[in-house]
Structure formats: C-alpha cells, structure tokens
Amino acid sequence: MKSTFVVPDGLEPAQRRSDALAPGDRMPSHNPMCFGCGPDAPNGLHLDARAGEGMAITGEMLVEPHFEGGPGMIHGGILSSAFDEIMGMNVMLMGVTAVTAVLDVDFAKPIQLGSRLRFSTEILGTQRRKIYVRAVAHLIDGDGNSGGDTGEEVGGAHGLFIIVDPSVHFRESRAKSQFASPEFGA
Numbered sequence: 001m002k003s004t005f006v007v008p009d010g011l012e013p014a015q016r017r018s019d020a021l022a023p024g025d026r027m028p029s030h031n032p033m034c035f036g037c038g039p040d041a042p043n044g045l046h047l048d049a050r051a052g053e054g055m056a057i058t059g060e061m062l063v064e065p066h067f068e069g070g071p072g073m074i075h076g077g078i079l080s081s082a083f084d085e086i087m088g089m090n091v092m093l094m095g096v097t098a099v100t101a102v103l104d105v106d107f108a109k110p111i112q113l114g115s116r117l118r119f120s121t122e123i124l125g126t127q128r129r130k131i132y133v134r135a136v137a138h139l140i141d142g143d144g145n146s147g148g149d150t151g152e153e154v155g156g157a158h159g160l161f162i163i164v165d166p167s168v169h170f171r172e173s174r175a176k177s178q179f180a181s182p183e184f185g186a
C-alpha cells in the first residue's frame with residue numbers, strides 16, 4: 001500500500017471487548033439508516049461485515065451502477081466511504097464509540113462497476129483516545145463465492161479514529177436522525 005500516513009511508534013495494543021462477536025459472525029449495523037452499513041439506507045453501500053480474529057474484521061460490497069464516477073468506474077468518494085465505514089466498524093470490536101478524524105486512501109487500481117470488493121481491516125493500536133486502523137480492498141475472484149482475498153489488491157487505507165462520548169457528540173444532531181437509540185443519547 002502506498003501512503004504518507006504516519007502511524008506512531010509505541011502504540012498500545014487495542015483490547016477486544018469481552019463480549020465481542022465470534023470470528024465469522026455478522027457485525028450488526030450501528031444505525032439502520034447509515035449510508036455505509038445500514039440495511040434501510042436506500043442508496044447506501046450495504047457493507048456486509050464479519051468479525052475476524054483478534055482486532056480484525058472483513059467486509060464485502062457490490063459496486064452498484066449508482067456508485068459510478070468515471071465511465072464504468074467506481075466513484076472515489078464511494079471507495080473512501082467504504083473504507084471509512086469498514087474501519088469504523090472495526091473499532092466497534094473495542095466496544096467504544098469513535099468518529100473519523102483522518103482518512104487516508106490509496107486508490108491503487110481502477111475498480112469497475114459490478115465488481116465485488118472484499119475489505120480486510122485491523123486495528124493497529126491506540127494512543128489515549130486515538131485509534132489507528134489500516135485496511136485493504138481486494139477484488140473477489142470471478143466465481144463470486146470465493147470469499148477469500150486472493151483477488152487483485154485495488155486499494156488501501158489508514159484511519160485515525162477518536163473515541164467520543166456518544167451522548168455528548170450526537171446530542172444536537174440526533175433529533176435529525178430517522179433512527180433514535182439510547183446510545184446516541186435519545
């Protein structure tokens with residue numbers, strides 16, 4: 001992965017919450033209307049994420065026709081959103097609420113509409129409220145059911161997430177949401 005993102009030395013290892021999902025379990029959406037993972041978001045990415053081993057998760061996504069940027073190609077903002085979401089879901093393994101402060105994306109290869117992408121992401125470590133995450137995206141091989149990451153690597157990303165108190169962070173915005181949750185202070 002090509003990147004100028006600096007991951008500091010001496011990070012603390014991230015701790016998986018004691019009741020985190022088992023490897024292979026589907027990760028629930030944190031908000032049904034979320035553009036990235038929400039099943040009810042009409043034009044969303046509908047990322048399907050699974051818990052992995054340790055501090056890793058995986059996710060899959062179909063590059064839908066309405067994700068077009070250049071002719072026949074994925075829009076760069078869509079790939080960025082997918083990385084943002086899958087890394088944000090990765091952070092949920094820790095049992096904290098965190099928001100993205102920095103997103104660094106390597107658009108390594110063009111991605112055509114109709115492709116299926118597989119994301120692999122892991123938490124690199126923490127420093128106070130900061131959580132450092134890295135992800136890569138591969139094309140899923142032609143048979144459509146490999147589920148592996150043996151296809152071509154088409155992108156990579158780093159994210160810096162900051163732990164927040166959801167009842168404070170979403171206090172003013174939550175009334176605008178179509179989804180109300182006690183976690184957001186509703």
Ligand SMILES: CCCCCCCCCCCC(=O)SCCNC(=O)CCNC(=O)[C@H](O)C(C)(C)COP(=O)(O)OP(=O)(O)OC[C@H]1O[C@@H](n2cnc3c(N)ncnc32)[C@H](O)[C@@H]1OP(=O)(O)O
Nearest residue numbers: 030084085088089097099100101102128129130162164183
């Ligand atoms: C179940 C519910 C799920 C809830 C949500 C799950 C979402 C999943 C996926 C989607 C994720 C998103 O897109 S979230 C949406 C996009 N992101 C946002 O809207 C965030 C908007 N920005 C903010 O609200 C704020 O800037 C924060 C919260 C990120 C930081 O503000 P703060 O709380 O005042 O913290 P602050 O003291 O400034 O910084 C804390 C530490 O982070 C460092 N830091 C802060 N920003 C940066 C930065 N840009 N670059 C480098 N470092 C930074 C500081 O130096 C400091 O380090 P040190 O002094 O400790 O060294």
